[in-house]
Amino acid sequence: MITVLETGVLNSVQDAGRFGYRHLGVSTAGAMDTLALRCGNSLLGNVPNAACIEVQTFPFKVRFDKSVSFVVTGGEGALTLGERKILSWFVVSAQEGDILTIDYPTVGARMYLCVHGGIDVPEVLGSRSTQLRGGFGGYHGRPLEQGDQMAGAGGCVPDGFGAFPPSRALNALCDKEKTVTLRVISATDYFLFTEESRKHFWDASWQITAQSNRLGYRLKGDALKLLHPLELRSYGVIPGLIQVPPAGEPIVQMADANTAGGYPRIATVIEADLWRLAQARIGSYIQFLQCDQAEGLQAMREVDGYLNNVQEISGLYKKSLIRRDTGKTGKKS
Incomplete structure (x- = not known):
């Protein structure tokens, strides 16, 4: 209890x-x-x-x-x-x-x-x-x-x-002070935004606002603009999807994400980096880094490799204690 x-x-x-x-x-x-x-x-x-x-x-x-x-x-x-x-x-x-x-x-x-x-x-x-x-x-x-x-x-x-925390063990990305780098893949509606907005999306440091929670992270920065006004039919929503409401400031869907939505989709945070976003504090900044599906899959393999190492080390440590306690070895590894 x-x-x-x-x-x-x-x-x-x-x-x-x-x-x-x-x-x-x-x-x-x-x-x-x-x-x-x-x-x-x-x-x-x-x-x-x-x-x-x-x-x-x-x-x-x-x-x-x-x-x-x-x-x-x-x-x-x-x-x-x-x-x-x-x-x-x-x-x-x-x-x-x-x-x-x-x-x-x-x-x-x-x-x-x-x-x-x-x-x-x-x-x-x-x-x-x-x-x-x-x-x-x-x-x-x-x-x-x-x-x-x-x-x-x-x-x-x-x-x-x-175990070493993943922030140290999976240190492939170079984060700036108070800025978390996230790898993302362009989404379905990416080319519905103006060229200037697409460039700004990658170049800007987006601040996580106080209106963020388990449902989604609302980001602060210059508004992203569409080529022309449009309305979309509702579609399925998953954690990591980055939507842009009419005000032009992105929302990243999180664990309690809605199951459906209709805002334009500009990009999606890869699954391997969602933990980085979950550990980003209110008021800190996000920098988006463009990647493709192959890079996203490789990043997930690295996460799985980290977990496999943790499991292996845990098992070896426990086996060493059993050997020591049964007298098969006189030294704790």
């Missing part, structure tokens, strides 16, 4: 998302940074889709009411277990009564508390994710509040090891 002692608004239970219902108007939801979720679950030996707590307002404080191993992924910041400072991206075991405090991250925007066995809330439409707008899934379909108690499988696994 995990008891919430302190929380801000909109912290919620999330897993990898809800799939197969978009044709019924049900969005995917799920963790904004699915890479952080998958890495945390891999370190703990969980199934990839095990539910976690997504923390995006701080401080966040919970009490573990039974012994359990956990890891905090996503951003990087100050973590304390009782009076002891601990590391993010590092497997730690808590004892009954231990209190974990997650303070505002120094790097990134969101943190993910993954526990051994996952957060145990009922599945709704095949997922434990909270659909905040619909008011279902997760913990009673709402953000977490002080005093909430959530069950978990509990139990401890070998700890004392961790």
Whole structure:
């Protein structure tokens, strides 16, 4: 059992998302940074889709009411277990009564508390994710509040090891200070914009405004203009799609993206970079970098390779402890 002692608004239970219902108007939801979720679950030996707590307002404080191993992924910041400072991206075991405090991250925007066995809330439409707008899934379909108690499988696994955050391990892009570089592919309506607007889209540093949330990131910059006014029929919408409403400032669809829309589509953030966008803070800037499908697929292979390395290292570490404990080796690797 995990008891919430302190929380801000909109912290919620999330897993990898809800799939197969978009044709019924049900969005995917799920963790904004699915890479952080998958890495945390891999370190703990969980199934990839095990539910976690997504923390995006701080401080966040919970009490573990039974012994359990956990890891905090996503951003990087100050973590304390009782009076002891601990590391993010590092497997730690808590004892009954231990209190974990997650303070505002120094790097990134969101943190993910993954526990051994996952957060145990009922599945709704095949997922434990909270659909905040619909008011279902997760913990009673709402953000977490002080005093909430959530069950978990509990139990401890070998700890004392961790992973390099993807911000260091996947450092192929050169981000400027307070600017996140995102690789995008031109979308269906790209050539409906003026040549000047298309050039500006790539050259500009777009600021993430305070009107951004899990539904979408609204960007601030000079307006993008169409060659001529037009109306489009509604089409399917997915996370990463960049739409341009009449005001001309782009909106990037995020985890709670609408299932359909009709604004012109100028580009789409590749799947391999969505975690970078999820960790970009309000007020920071985005620079778009044009790429093609082949480059997008290669980038995703690099993400999968990173996760495979994390899983392999986790398995080797646990095997080394078993060998040590059975006396087959006298030295911990």
